[in-house]
Amino acid sequence: MNIKDHIRVIPDYPQPGIRFKDITTLLSNGAAYRxxxxxxxEHYKSHKIDLIAGPEARGxxxxxxxxYALGVGFVPIRKSGKLPGETIEAxxxxxxxxxxxxxxxxxxxxxxxxxxxxxLLATGGTINTSINxxxxxxxxxxxxAFLIELSYLHGRDKLGDIEILSLVQY
Numbered sequence: 001m002n003i004k005d006h007i008r009v010i011p012d013y014p015q016p017g018i019r020f021k022d023i024t025t026l027l028s029n030g031a032a033y034r035x036x037x038x039x040x041x042e043h044y045k046s047h048k049i050d051l052i053a054g055p056e057a058r059g060x061x062x063x064x065x066x067x068y069a070l071g072v073g074f075v076p077i078r079k080s081g082k083l084p085g086e087t088i089e090a091x092x093x094x095x096x097x098x099x100x101x102x103x104x105x106x107x108x109x110x111x112x113x114x115x116x117x118x119x120l121l122a123t124g125g126t127i128n129t130s131i132n133x134x135x136x137x138x139x140x141x142x143x144x145a146f147l148i149e150l151s152y153l154h155g156r157d158k159l160g161d162i163e164i165l166s167l168v169q170y
Contacts (some may be wrong), residue, residue, distance in 0.1 A: 003168045006032040007148065021148050021170065023119050027061060036167060037062075040117070040145050041069035043165055047142055050112040051075050053134060055101060055126050056082070062147060063117035075107045075114070077130050088136055092129040101126070103133045110138025121146045121166055124155030131162070 054063025
């Protein structure tokens with residue numbers, strides 16, 4: 001299957017010049033959705049993973065089914081003010097704005113091995129902030145998995161020596 005055939009590109013969204021990669025078309029196709037999750041699970045099945053963390057919101061639709069497929073827990077990384085318990089927070093720049101992410105303080109125990117999963121690697125801001133939060137709690141980052149990588153934005157350059165898997169590149 002060609003994954004790109006299931007990703008709709010929407011020009012000038014959310015602002016002029018951006019070519020938004022819409023994965024809702026992939027998610028609505030059960031066979032395609034299953035195949036990308038299975039492909040990620042196959043790659044990570046021999047890694048020793050304790051948890052998968054996914055940033056809001058599309059990281060949930062990649063990370064949660066991947067965690068299920070691997071038989072590990074899932075930790076949501078949410079926007080500031082969305083989690084009910086005690087949290088830690090960090091701010092970051094988007095390719096077209098600013099935001100803050102938060103995690104529950106008890107979501108990760110020191111030494112747990114964490115894979116970050118999201119739909120898209122762009123500038124690396126969201127993932128870098130996720131890494132920061134996980135490391136503040138003592139988690140060990142074992143990699144970052146993406147459906148899509150916008151390689152022309154060089155986001156992987158900001159992530160240091162972390163193993164990165166992206167299924168398709170633009």
